Amino acid sequence: MSTTKNGQEISMSRPSVGEAGRTGDWRNDRPVMDATKCLAVKQGRLTCQICWVYCPDGCIAQGIGPVIDLAYCKGCGICAQECPAGAISMEPEADHGTCAIDAATAEEAGR
Amino acid sequence: MSAPESACAAALATASMEVMTGNDAAATAAKLARVQVIAAYPITPQSPVVEQLSAWVESGELPAEFVTVESEHSALTVCIAASTVGARTFTATSANGLAYMTEQVWWAAGARLPIVMCIANRAMAAPWNVLNDQQDSMSVRDAGWVQLYCRDNQEILDTTLQAYRIAERLHVPVMVCYDGFLLSHTMMPVSVPDAAVIDAWLPKYDHPLTVVDPADPRNIGPVVIADPRADASGEGHGGYMEIRAQLHGALLEVLDVIPKVDSEYGAAVGRQWGGLLWEHMLDDAEVVLVAAGSLGTQLTVAAEKLREEGVKAGVLGIRAYRPFPVAALRGKLAGRKLALVYDKALAYGYEGPICSDLRGCLLGTPDAPAVFGAVCGLGGRDVPVDQLAGAARRALADAEAGLRVRETDWINLHLEG
């Protein structure tokens, strides 16, 4: 039996936020939600949530309207493609200046 | 094979002697191991293993889940899934079937699943050929599985049972390799241990590395990044290299476990097989003939023939090819004049795999013999004793002429005439 700190013999972990790493730094385009178009917001109740269903990274939280966690959104654009109301658009990351997760990523790398 | 003096006489007394093929010996071992999930796709010469096991499951004689699949890739995938949740699993294949499941062969080892798979060794196409050589299993020697090679049908049964104990002790998958047709379809007397003896020796597998608990769920097999990292809860996780280094460490530990399990089996069942290596007339041998599988048995006859001619020949059989028994081989071969390796496989563009492994492990050791290679028996080509002995005579003449490096000798090859 290994005594090292990283001694688990297989790849296995507890499911939790960020478990697969900070996938947000893969992103070229970022999803931007226009809440005025979102069906859930328009109807004022927890409806639709199709973006939440389709996000392959599980980084959209259900809500009126749903909330995207940009620390883990990899920018695939599936949510924008699937939203029936056209409420989500993909915009170049560069248009938003420095990626918000850079500081956190740098801190993690230095640990 | 040797029966220890202290062998469990009761175990031998309750065993039944049956005449069976190598495939039946493999199936019988799986049944005695009380495998819970079997998934296999038929391919010559392995098919009778699958047929026998499915018949036992159908009749209720073997209370296991038999999953019929559309391919070997799926067969091993089913075993991977079942083993992940802690079931004892079995599969078997040959040649192109093994090649077809290769992706999952690597997965099973990297995920540290104690799957046991029998390989009825067969030549790889093209050209199409269903007969014996060892190219199939040799081609996946680096995948992280233990590989054990058998000489006869009794050893197939005993080794398959030992394989579960080795696999489950260190969480590594094991291939039990036996020569197609030469063993798979040849009838021999086989002593079948009583089920109660094996139940006591091989208790239920109950300690998988994976945690499968709906109340405390896990991600099993998530992608790892290059470097170690802490997960979201702060727990440290190895990167790819840490996990791979531990697989390698486990395989090296298997070198101690194989002989231990062999002698534990001997004490419980009354037979053991030499652990990592076996030998015949080796004590004073100057010329050592090396091979894996039933070819080794053929070499014992060749060695005896050479002895009659005054050549001090002996045989060193490779039972464990992976992990490669480096220290044991160095110990057995130091001070000999010549080791001639007979490979039933070829690393095309180089030489026989056992030959290069053996030369590599002896390189630079004191008193190392000359190591020469011979390739034989590809695609079922006969390996007559006189030709095996002839190859040894040629090799000895070359070694005595001072050669240390030599081209691979091809035995019973007829490119002309």
Ligand code: SF4
């Ligand atoms: S679907 Fe893709 S783009 Fe949309 S939030 Fe999820 S990861 Fe980001």
Ligand code: SF4
């Ligand atoms: S898919 Fe579009 S409309 Fe539906 S909840 Fe998500 S953002 Fe709103």
